[in-house]
Amino acid sequence: MSGDQWAGGSGPYTGAAVLSADELPDGVVVADGHGRVVTFNVMAHRLLRTSPSAALGRDFREVLPLRDAEGRDWWECTDPYNGLRTRSRQPERLLFLADGRRVLATARYVRDVPLGELTRLVVTLRDAAPRERHEQSRSDLVLTVAHELRSPLTSVKGFTATLLSKWERLTDRQKTFMLETVNADAERVTRLISDLLGASRIEAGSVELRRRVVDLPEQARKVLAGRVAAGEPEDRFRLDVRGSLPQMWLDGDKIEQIMGNLVENALRHGAGTVSVVIEPHEGGAAVSVRDEGRGVAPEAVMRVFRQFWRGGRRGGTGLGLFIVKGLIEAHGGAITINRAPNGGAEFRFTVPAGAPELA
Numbered sequence: 001m002s003g004d005q006w007a008g009g010s011g012p013y014t015g016a017a018v019l020s021a022d023e024l025p026d027g028v029v030v031a032d033g034h035g036r037v038v039t040f041n042v043m044a045h046r047l048l049r050t051s052p053s054a055a056l057g058r059d060f061r062e063v064l065p066l067r068d069a070e071g072r073d074w075w076e077c078t079d080p081y082n083g084l085r086t087r088s089r090q091p092e093r094l095l096f097l098a099d100g101r102r103v104l105a106t107a108r109y110v111r112d113v114p115l116g117e118l119t120r121l122v123v124t125l126r127d128a129a130p131r132e133r134h135e136q137s138r139s140d141l142v143l144t145v146a147h148e149l150r151s152p153l154t155s156v157k158g159f160t161a162t163l164l165s166k167w168e169r170l171t172d173r174q175k176t177f178m179l180e181t182v183n184a185d186a187e188r189v190t191r192l193i194s195d196l197l198g199a200s201r202i203e204a205g206s207v208e209l210r211r212r213v214v215d216l217p218e219q220a221r222k223v224l225a226g227r228v229a230a231g232e233p234e235d236r237f238r239l240d241v242r243g244s245l246p247q248m249w250l251d252g253d254k255i256e257q258i259m260g261n262l263v264e265n266a267l268r269h270g271a272g273t274v275s276v277v278i279e280p281h282e283g284g285a286a287v288s289v290r291d292e293g294r295g296v297a298p299e300a301v302m303r304v305f306r307q308f309w310r311g312g313r314r315g316g317t318g319l320g321l322f323i324v325k326g327l328i329e330a331h332g333g334a335i336t337i338n339r340a341p342n343g344g345a346e347f348r349f350t351v352p353a354g355a356p357e358l359a
Contacts, residue, residue, distance in 0.1 A: 027103075027125035031060035033118060035081060047103060047125050060121060066095040066105060080107065085115045094128055102128035148192050152185035195319040199307060202326030209251040209330060211354055216248060216255070216285055217241045220276045223259045232267065242279040249354030254327045261320040262289040262347050269293065270344050284333070284352040290340035301337050324349075 020041075021028045027044035031037050040055040040063070048055075048063070055063045066074040074095055080087075090107035097103060103125050110120035159178040163170070170178075201207050217239065224237045259276070266274045270291025277288040296304060305325040324347075328335050333351035340346040 025126075029055070029060065029064060029123045029125070031121040031123075033120070035060050035121070037063050044125060047127060048097070060123070064105075064123060065098045066103075067098075068093070068095060074105075078107070080109055080121050081118050085111070085117075102132070104128050104131060145192070145196065149189060152188045155185045156182050195323060198323045199319050199326070202323060202330075207254075207326065207330040209254065211249045211251055214248050214250040214252045214255055216245060216278050216287065219252065219256050220259055220278060220287070223256060223263055224276065226260070227263060227267070236273060237263075238273055238275045240275060240277045242277065245278070245280055245285050246283060246353045248285055248351070250331060250351060254331075255351075258324050258327050258349065259287065259289070261324045262349075265289075265320060265347070266291040266293075266345070272342065272344065275340075281350050282352075284350060284354075286348060286350045288346050288348040290342070290346045291344035292340070292342045293344040295339055295343060295345045296337050304337060305335075 021030075021039055022042040024041060024043065027047045028039060028041045029037060029044050030039035037055050037058055037060055040050075040052045044050075044055075045052060050063060061073075061075045064075075068074055068077065074093075078090055080090075088109050088111075090105075092104050092106045095103055095105045104127075106124045108122040108124075109118055110122060111117065112119050159182050163175065163178055167175075220239055224239060227237065228234045263274060263276070266289055270293035272292025275288075275290045277290065279286050305321050307319055307322045325335055328349045328351065331351045331354070333349055335347060335349040338346040338348060
């Protein structure tokens with residue numbers, strides 16, 4: 001590789017750290033005042049699939065045959081050596097290599113004196129695939145949210161329009177049904193917005209914890225009682241508390257949210273009895289939520305905690321398990337997926353006990 005060394009820092013630290021171009025995360029190609037390649041680092045070798053020996057000393061246009069989306073030669077369009085001398089750089093652009101692969105390229109024009117001849121052309125490159133995957137993920141997010149909002153809002157609009165235009169002709173039973181449907185759809189939209197805000201905070205690393213002493217078994221009883229009140233049969237749930245737990249300093253509301261999402265997931269995707277097992281674990285506690293369904297397929301385990309995962313069934317926002325994982329990790333804990341003793345899925349999370357000074 002090129003032997004060029006890049007000094008970093010200024011002032012009293014100038015020269016204290018010398019960085020090789022090969023250590024940079026992006027591909028770097030530097031051409032001299034005559035357009036001959038003088039620096040060609042390791043990442044450029046990987047991206048361009050050209051050896052340094054074949055690149056060094058050659059014309060930069062041969063080493064970097066870049067074209068834009070319309071197929072035009074990028075160097076003919078920009079003309080770095082003979083173009084306007086007021087130019088100092090080219091911003092990042094999506095360009096194409098000769099084999100059709102996409103790269104993100106940035107160019108800097110180095111002149112020894114203002115408006116002077118170009119003495120160095122510095123081009124940095126990076127693979128465009130990760131950026132495109134991220135943009136596709138964002139596009140999928142927008143489409144998913146739009147789909148989730150469209151159904152309840154269409155229902156709300158339809159029923160409210162009917163109520164407003166035909167109020168006198170509707171029976172009390174019809175009015176009650178429509179208003180209950182509107183209320184349920186409004187709650188669905190509220191949950192989606194709440195989940196999106198929660199997921200956004202997790203992605204930004206801005207989850208705030210308000211720690212206090214939390215009784216984990218009591219939290220579990222509260223969650224299960226809520227499911228029974230919502231219409232689930234009481235005998236479908238089992239709570240198993242094993243051993244004495246230490247004093248747990250946790251965010252009670254978020255622990256309840258974690259348990260609630262895991263129980264809801266077991267009800268939606270599992271079958272049979274839903275068991276919650278709470279036990280001591282390495283100075284903290286472990287909570288396992290088990291069902292008796294088919295379990296999680298091995299190939300799906302890595303996708304379960306991604307945003308908008310639904311396991312092949314509709315229902316819910318698809319953000320619940322993503323939020324669960326983020327909230328557990330914010331507590332310093334971890335979550336795993338295992339095979340339950342009765343054949344279903346077991347979601348087991350562990351959390352440290354915490355301490356009063358963290359409250």
